[in-house]
Amino acid sequence: xxxxxxxxxxxxxxxxxxxxxxxxxxxxxxxxxxxxxxxxxxxxxxxxxxxxxxxxxxxxxxxxxxxxxxxxxxxxxxxxxxxxxxxxxxxxxxxxxxxxxxxxxxxxxxxxxxxxxxxxxxxxxxxxxxxxxxxxxxxxxxxxxxxxxxxxxxxxxxxxxxxxxxxxxxxxxxxxxxxxxxxxxxx
Numbered sequence: 001x002x003x004x005x006x007x008x009x010x011x012x013x014x015x016x017x018x019x020x021x022x023x024x025x026x027x028x029x030x031x032x033x034x035x036x037x038x039x040x041x042x043x044x045x046x047x048x049x050x051x052x053x054x055x056x057x058x059x060x061x062x063x064x065x066x067x068x069x070x071x072x073x074x075x076x077x078x079x080x081x082x083x084x085x086x087x088x089x090x091x092x093x094x095x096x097x098x099x100x101x102x103x104x105x106x107x108x109x110x111x112x113x114x115x116x117x118x119x120x121x122x123x124x125x126x127x128x129x130x131x132x133x134x135x136x137x138x139x140x141x142x143x144x145x146x147x148x149x150x151x152x153x154x155x156x157x158x159x160x161x162x163x164x165x166x167x168x169x170x171x172x173x174x175x176x177x178x179x180x181x182x183x184x185x186x187x
Contacts, residue, residue, distance in 0.1 A: 006039075028060075046110030047109045047110050061091050061123070097151050097152060108126070108150055
């Protein structure tokens with residue numbers, strides 16, 4: 001019941017509060033460690049627990065304009081010379097990778113979106129310290145901590161969703177083990 005109220009409060013945030021938070025977050029750094037989760041019900045849903053070895057990071061990512069460089073070709077085919085947008089990764093997946101690059105001794109447990117404006121996308125990433133004694137005691141966290149580079153290999157929830165692995169059964173045969181393994185490059 002408590003988390004239901006927290007969820008409703010997040011949905012009904014006033015516009016002034018959203019604006020003030022966005023202004024404050026824009027002034028800060030790209031990756032900022034946060035004392036407690038902004039959305040408690042989402043954090044706990046993803047796997048957050050208030051224990052040592054687990055902490056939260058807020059990440060800011062620029063929206064749009066993620067384009068490839070123009071290909072260098074010796075001949076002319078204007079159809080091939082256009083630069084296309086990269087849509088292989090979601091903003092949350094990029095947030096997870098950036099948080100993991102900042103904190104190299106940690107593993108990404110999960111992430112959830114916060115707010116976005118015309119220029120920025122904000123998400124919170126839950127990280128676990130691989131070498132912390134409390135993490136080594138916990139069986140679930142210990143197994144996650146062993147898998148190094150989860151965020152970079154697309155093994156987190158946001159990464160799996162972006163890779164299309166939420167689908168199962170008929171119509172999803174060529175998604176597993178990966179699109180490249182089935183010679184279907186994602187465009």
